[in-house]
Amino acid sequence: MAAPESGDGNNGAARMVTLISSDNTRFEVEAAAASLSQTLQLTILDGGGGGGDGIPLPNVDSATLSKVLEYCIKHAPAAANGGAPNATAVDRAELERFDNEFVNIDQSVLYSLIMAAHNLEIEGLQSLVAKKVADMIKGKSPMEIRRTLGFPDPTPEEQAEMNAHMLEYGWAYE
Template structure:
């Protein structure tokens, strides 16, 4: 990320922290300041002490890596994604369920029910009834 645009945060003790813009804009406050042209590359944060700002920046950096990992993780076919949703729901893994639900919603946006059922793998769901049952379960979870 070293070639990315840098933003400098200034803590309450006037200590400077240089971070990539992608890290900085995880803060909605910072993002809005930048979008509204209310801030250049130096942003004072008079209510945040240096030791806390360092921890916040660490969290934001790690979160960017997790977002990239999440995006790669859900690059699967629709059947696998549906199976992941069912497993996450059964095991009550909220983060995985949120990620897979959002991904499936994006994947099926604008498709008809029939198109969605057709795209379910015929190896896993061999009969129309099996596909219908899978879709019924998924629909309950999506809502």
């Protein structure tokens, strides 16, 4: 079989693994791409996910998983290069453009993406979605943040605590 680490520029068939979403859809991806997930990496290094069995991911539905894999496939080559050295400015700009586009999505999709990134421990994706949420929050008042993120309306008690906090840190609200 293929060597576990096939390095860059290999022309042989890359090792493939199969991932199974919560709704039983099977996704076949290159091991290198799936290995961006710290959770999957160990399983894959142990030789799992190949052939017929596949790796079940009961926490991730197929829509989310396809989105996650889109990210992984795009970022796998850069990750394999260790990020910087070989990457040209053009490559990096391209990745950045992809990232921006990638998180330009509906909030519900974003949240499933956050949960998936968290469960699968995909570092780059975690910081990408965290950045997106931070951008959504930035410059907003606590009440606006609650609305943006779909918190239920505060109870009177919560409202009082909020007011007390805002009083204490008045400078943060000018």
